[in-house]
Amino acid sequence: MDFVWESTVFAIVAFLILYWLLNKYAFGPLFSIMEQRRKLIQEQMSTAETSRKAAETSMEEQKAALEQARKEAYAIIEQARTTSTKQADEIVQSAKNEANRLKDDALKDIVSEKNKAIAALRSEVGGISVKIASKIIEKQVDEKAQEELVDQYLKEVGSK
Structure with a gap:
């Protein structure tokens, strides 16, 4: 094998011409498209990061x-x-107050009726006592003397 230096120089010159043509017509536009693509991807990544942070x-x-x-x-x-508990307590308290009031009214009514019954009984007992006394004594006693006699009799009975 002989070394042919003309072939080597020709191959190197052809390679340099091919490299220059590729660099001028192929690599330049290819690299600019790749750079645009890189910028677009970088912008999309930046937008995605901003959107993620906003989300x-x-x-x-x-x-x-x-x-x-x-x-x-x-x-x-x-x-x-709290309001319902407070209202429930108020309702219960109101009901208790109403029950106590009704109880007090009933007790007052009972006392009043008792006093009326005692007064009626006194007048009736007084009248009966006078009739009995007038029949026994057979004398007529006037109304005022009769009341005094009945009151005295009731005091004696009440003290026993």
């Missing part, structure tokens, strides 16, 4: 709003419980 922020805000709504709901429920 996380929005999600945190929604979680906070949901937690606040839960707290408010629990507060409303607790307030309703």
Whole structure:
């Protein structure tokens, strides 16, 4: 094998011409398309990261709003419980007061009826006593003397 230096020089010159032509017409546009593609992908990645951060922020805000709504709901429920307990206590107290009032009224009515019955009984006993006494004594006693006699008799009976 002989080394042919003309072939080597020709191959090197052909390679350099091919490299220059490829660099000018193929690599330049190819590299610019690849650079545009790299920029587009980088912009999309940046946009995606911004969107992700915005979504996380929005999600945190929604979680906070949901937690606040839960707290408010629990507060409303607790307030309703407190109010209902208070109203129930008020109703029970009102019912007790009404029952005590009715009981007191009934006791007053009983005392009043008792006093009326005692007064009626006194007048009736007085009248009967006078009749009996007038039949026994056979003398007519006037009304005032009769009442005095009955009152004295009742005092004696009441003290026993």
